[in-house]
Amino acid sequence: MAKENLKKTPLNEKHRLLGAKMVDFGGWEMPVQYSGILEEHRAVRGKAGLFDVSHMGEIDVQGPDALILVNKVITNDAAKLAVKQILYSPMVYENGGVMDDLLVYKLAEDHYYLVVNASNTEKDFQWLLENTEKLNVQVVNISAHTAQIAIQGPKAEVILQKLTDYNLNSLKYYRFDFAKVDGVAGLVSRTGYTGEDGFEIYAGPEFAGQMWEKILDAGKDEGILPIGLGARDTLRFEAGLPLYGQELSPEITPWEAGLGLFVKLDKEDFIGKAALVKQKQEGLTRRLIGFEMVERGIPRSHYPIAVNGQEIGWVSSGSYAPSLDKNIGLGFVDAQFALLGAEIEVVIRGKGVKAKVVKTPFYKREA
Amino acid sequence: MNNPQNLKYTQEHEWIKVDGNKAVIGITDLAQSLLGDVVFVELPQVGVEFAAHDTMGIIESVKAVSDIYAPVSGKVLEVNTALEDSPEIVNQDAFGKGWLVVLEIKDADELGGLLSAEDYEKLFAEEG
Structure with a gap:
């Protein structure tokens, strides 16, 4: 796709002014990084980060x-x-x-x-x-007609509170309310995709630019940074959050992806219920696992997973994990190998590299 | 771009410092900035021989996997083992402490095919 055909969020110009590296993300021109993925990742874990998620x-x-x-x-x-x-x-x-x-x-x-x-x-x-x-x-x-900005990290509440009269402390996880942020009426929810505390703010696109700048300003002392899609991916991945296109696809069911908690079979009929009931009764043939590398190497999505030279699955997401200083991955394997501690191999450039199955999420913030 | 004049360069963003029959090889500052944070480096075994353009190793950033090519033919004399534990040195000092491999040059004529700092900068003026 030619660059001029890419869709742009209302914050496109802000990203350029901040020196972001822009990429084509599913037809959207989005910032992949500003100062660097590792620095941005650490800012969100330790302080706060601001994300443009208006493409949602x-x-x-x-x-x-x-x-x-x-x-x-x-x-x-x-x-x-x-x-x-x-x-x-x-x-x-x-x-x-x-x-x-x-x-x-x-x-x-x-x-x-x-x-x-x-x-x-x-x-x-x-x-x-x-x-x-x-x-x-x-x-x-x-x-x-909707811009979406996410502020995430341990300092998110302190920073956002400077811009609103709404008592953010009273807003519980997975709750939302209508509030004015920097004088602009919007919807604020205590949600996110990073494994940290934080908020997502929905407002009219015409207010996005000013709100973006005001939040960055308000968080300067706390060390807030703008965060690109690169760190958004490593953050969600460490937190074990699935990404559509990697852990989720039309070929994968919620059971296989480890999302059984979010399937309610006691609910009256819904689309796909019969198939999901049937798969549950028959048992799963493959499952999503988390693993960490035992030998040197970085797993990447689509790399094969093997045991004794026999292919048993594939890597869905893999990366160096900045908060753990380890190379880790998520992948789908034949169900019999989905056991904590099981030894597997990730096939990296044709060579089996040792890894072991570990618990997910890889990263959990301290309560 | 600030590419030292005393080095040779390749289109694959590598620099070569020729010292007698030895070639010290690394990636350019532009290359490290295009790659982003380097988190993994895989280097060849000492003693292995490569022909020019062979893949000698791998350099990985958070998002990208890149090959390290042999800019000229030769035998590996030394590798920068410090990068195994501290790959970020490549970002911090691409032209210095972030060197990758030392080759024993097999055929000095191949050096003629390498780029000068000026040629390299002209090729990648847009990205720098």
């Missing part, structure tokens, strides 16, 4: 049958949500393969807000529309 998709679902539609397409159960509470869920096809993973925000009994992966927005939106038959519900893709 937002879909508004409203009407008397809003809950029926949402619960029909997700595997988790939105009926249990309180107003201003958030739910994480996979969304699967009839055959149980993952179409996307998303957040469901409950704005009111008849009003939900879905936050989906950028590259899946149009697909998800069409899927929702196709499933509105006989339902009294309106589905609107509001992605273009």
